[in-house]
Amino acid sequence: MSAPQLPAGIGMSRVNVYESAGPDGLRGGTPHMHLICTEMYVGLSGQGTAEFIDSSGYHRYSLGPGDAFVFTPGTVHRLVSDDALTVLVVMENDWLAELGDAVFPFAASGDDKDYATLACAGTEMSVRQRRDAAVLGFNQLADSWRQGDTDTARHQLRAFYTEAARRQHAQGTHWAATVAQGTMAVALDALHARAAAVDEADPKLLRPGRVTPLPPSPTPPAIPGMCGMRRPYLNTPLHDRLLGQSSASEPI
Template identity: 40%
Template sequence: MSTSTEPSTVALPGGVGVSRLRVYDTAAPDGLPGGTPHLHLACTEGYVVTGGAGLVQTLTLAGYREVALRPGAVVWFSPGTIHRLVNHGGLEITVLMQNGGLPEAGDAVLTLPPELLADPERYAAAARLPDDGAPGGDLAAAYARRDLAVHGYLRLRDALAAGDPAPLREFHAAAVRLVRPGLDRWRRRWRSGALDAAEETGRHLDALDHGRGDHLADARVRWRDRPLEHGRHGMCGLLDTYPAG
């Protein structure tokens, strides 16, 4: 048995991102403990529930819904889905994120009040945590950001429930305006991550179709024996993060 250690030096399968999440357990302004409502603009996100109990609230133009979360449940949702985690006790999740690296590059917009969404500088100041949420930092700032986003989220949810989708459509438009300046950076990450992983499969298929299996000789086992960071202050809770490559 080999005892050598060869940590991961390539992207995870399909270029996904993986993190372990312990959902915040303090109460938001509506009394529900949990995370910060937000959406992603280019990434599908998936949850594999590993502990505790709770639910995820989702908001799209198709309506509002709640999905129960308990160990063994798997939930995923496409870009444009506003989602908010609610912690009923000890909720822990393994998070799978399409296009690993894009969320870190800004592929998430919080449901902050409209006056903040309309001003990129004010939005950035409200969304940014001290030390970028580094472990051991100020949790009060993460909770304050969460509470601000919950106020904006409740406005969107209440309007949609009353039959008025205009605020949600306006939020979508504001989110697009906020992220457009960073799209070149997103494209670079996507090309070197998820797109490259997909194209590598194509290269393998082409080789096999020509009777070649040279890539089989290059097989390696790679792993991470611990997270890159433990307890980073994320949007929804404390994150144990694994590098994309």
């Protein structure tokens, strides 16, 4: 029997937001942005804040149990823990984002090699260095919005978008093909097959129906992710690949 898949090919994990302080004194994760995947935060326990930068400005929201936010590609985001913040993270297309669909707003990223070295964190020290560099860059983007200088803020954000698209293209990843072969595409094919079977009054695709309890994966291991220590609810081939490369060449 094949492993179960979460609805619509999503990835879902429990994240304990980092408690170490960044260069601005706030405790939390690494600001970053996705170019392909939509994401969702749901507060589980503790208290903190979620910070966002998008084309309409800088936004800061309280985040606690029951609070939820969904944000689309092009939104720079950051989690801050005030009191042991734990968040449920729901990610489109399984863990595609953790496997490369993420760009960091480093204050001074240098050339592509310097950027890649900083982005590909595999140790506790390198995770903090990546976080600190991204926090400085995030605050540079946010400060213009905070000061009401919207023209400068929009110019900076457009420049970051341009650089982000260039960096992703330079990776050489064929994202359209990756998405076409990913978990969301598999889930959509299965959905269409079930709908077609119902249209034909054919019950054959109902026979494999089953329930699968999904407790968070045991600790250890917890993966040092971008926002905090991440515990997936379901190991998938993409997640297993991520575990095998957590100290190698891909950002986590």
